[in-house]
Amino acid sequence: AQKVTQAQTEISVVEKEDVTLDCVYETRDTTYYLFWYKQPPSGELVFLIRRNSFDEQNEISGRYSWNFQKSTSSFNFTITASQVVDSAVYFCALSEVNYGGSQGNLIFGKGTKLSVKP
């Protein structure tokens, strides 16, 4: 069965600390996509990244980096030198290409609330 687990419900750090948000997924598909979204207090979900299952290369975008490891079914997200503006709920999500059906639904984790204190 397909499932996304974000074991960390809430994380609190002090500004400038590095923080890693964990994401573990389960899928029966051999081809799938993984995503990260940010939901600031305003509520709108902001798309951050998509990773294809056949591309395990890690990605860096400014202070954000993503570590995809198929061997452990994990897609972790690290924020380096965190800032107060990073405070938000972060969601990891999965879609299955072959088993996802015509609608290609995204399966979301329950989210991790990150609080960055000044």
Added chain:
Amino acid sequence: SQTIHQWPATLVQPVGSPLSLECTVEGTSNPNLYWYRQAAGRGLQLLFYSVGIGQISSEVPQNLSASRPQDRQFILSSKKLLLSDSGFYLCAWSEIPGSEQYFGPGTRLTVT
């Protein structure tokens, strides 16, 4: 560029009243459209999706319904609201099924 709009932004409705939430997408054609609800606890629940005009699929049986009268318009409705319908409603679109979805600003609904 593509943009997605939702209105109203907030809504307070009494139990038993009707509901109509609207979502429109600009800058793209034939998008896949989705309605989600986010209740307390932060989890996202997929309610409806649509791959084309007049094509609606429901994920969860409930007293809500959805319609897609135009290519880039998606409407969420109810004839009689329940207290349990309170929540944050998000509309989203994607270009290809299974690819990233882009979300609107959401509607915060409180049923009293």
